[in-house]
Amino acid sequence: MKRLIRWTLNSLPRPLLQRLAGALVPLLGLLYLGRGVECPVCGAKRRRFLPYGYVRSRSNALCPRCLSLExxxxxxxxxxxxxxxxxxxxxxxxxxxxxxxxxxxxxxxxxxxxxxxxxxxxxxxxxxxxxxxxxxxxxxxxxxxxxxxxxxxxxxxxxxxxxxxxxxxxxxxxxxxxxxxxxxxxxxxxxxxxxxxxxxxxxxxxxxxxxxxxxxxxxxxxxxxxxxxxxxxxxxxxxxxxxxxxxxxxxxxxxxxxxxxx
Ligand SMILES: [Zn+2]
Missing domain, CATH: 3.40.50.150 (Vaccinia Virus protein VP39)
Structure with missing residues (x-):
């Protein structure tokens, strides 16, 4: 998952990324249903957040509902x-x-x-x-x-x-x-x-x-x-x-x- 996300961030043009993220990230978020973390921006509760990063991927970073980072x-x-x-x-x-x-x-x-x-x-x-x-x-x-x-x-x-x-x-x-x-x-x-x-x-x-x-x-x-x-x-x-x-x-x-x- 980490490598997939890093590859996507580095390979696709940014305007396309912005459009894709709105649709794909919430889908990925379904894999993380649970109650370990909470996003104060949108209120989502998940097992953990998605990994994110251009160079080195950080685990538990991206909210799958509103795309907030740390x-x-x-x-x-x-x-x-x-x-x-x-x-x-x-x-x-x-x-x-x-x-x-x-x-x-x-x-x-x-x-x-x-x-x-x-x-x-x-x-x-x-x-x-x-x-x-x-x-x-x-x-x-x-x-x-x-x-x-x-x-x-x-x-x-x-x-x-x-x-x-x-x-x-x-x-x-x-x-x-x-x-x-x-x-x-x-x-x-x-x-x-x-x-x-x-x-x-x-x-x-x-x-x-x-x-x-x-x-x-x-x-x-x-x-x-x-x-x-x-x-x-x-x-x-x-x-x-x-x-x-x-x-x-x-x-x-x-x-x-x-x-x-x-
Ligand atoms: Zn959120």
């Missing part, structure tokens, strides 16, 4: 634990929207659907299409932004961060998750490496431009944000971590200071 479940639990973040329905810009979270957030914004806006470089699932390094939106456009697993792909992540800062209103917040290697003190990037195999070996995935180290939070701050690194999974305790099949991803919450630079 970090999506963690983020949803985190948002639920901080209801004040979304209480007044700030205009939320969701970049590269994850299908599982998009569904829940749309529902949450059902009375003010125009305040939940999705964007992506090209995905047909998103309403706006742009490169995060050049966001075609005015200053202070959004009260909140969610942008996960994008910064490690873009050529100039500092520029992307400045753009995210610009379009947030003062006092607005963002969740900006990226893969961070806790064993590295400093972020590693080297644009001279172009061979896909070599990039996979060094950066973890052929289309990654860098591996963030423990200085990731400093990079967020250097764009002007106040930034917090939150080990939310640890605060939930072992039982919840097992039940929701979480990994040790951290939550990165940023805020644009009310009196910061514009």
């Amino acid at each position: 970090r999506h479940r963690l983020l949803w639990l985190y948002l639920r634990s901080r209801p004040e973040l979304l209480a007044d329905r700030p205009r939320l810009l969701h970049i590269a929207p994850e299908v599982s979270l998009r569904k829940r957030l749309r529902k949450f914004y059902r009375e003010v659907p125009e305040r939940y806006v999705t964007a992506d470089l090209e995905s047909p699932l998103a309403e706006l299409h742009f490169d995060v390094q050049r966001i075609p939106l005015e200053e202070r456009y959004a009260g909140a932004v969610i942008c996960n697993h994008i910064l490690e792909h873009v050529a100039d992540d500092r520029r992307a961060l400045r753009e995210l800062y610009r379009i947030l209103r003062p006092g607005g917040w963002g969740i900006l998750l990226s893969p961070v290697d806790p064993a590295r003190a400093e972020t590693f990037e080297d644009d001279s490496i172009t061979d896909p195999g070599e990039r996979t070996r060094l950066f973890g995935q052929y289309d990654h431009r860098r591996v963030y180290g423990r200085d990731y939070v400093e990079r967020l701050r250097s764009a002007g944000f106040e930034a917090e690194e939150i080990d939310f999974a640890a605060s939930l305790g072992g039982d919840a971590r097992r039940r929701f099949a979480l990994t040790d991803d951290l939550i990165y919450l940023v805020r644009k200071p009310v009196d910061g630079r514009p």
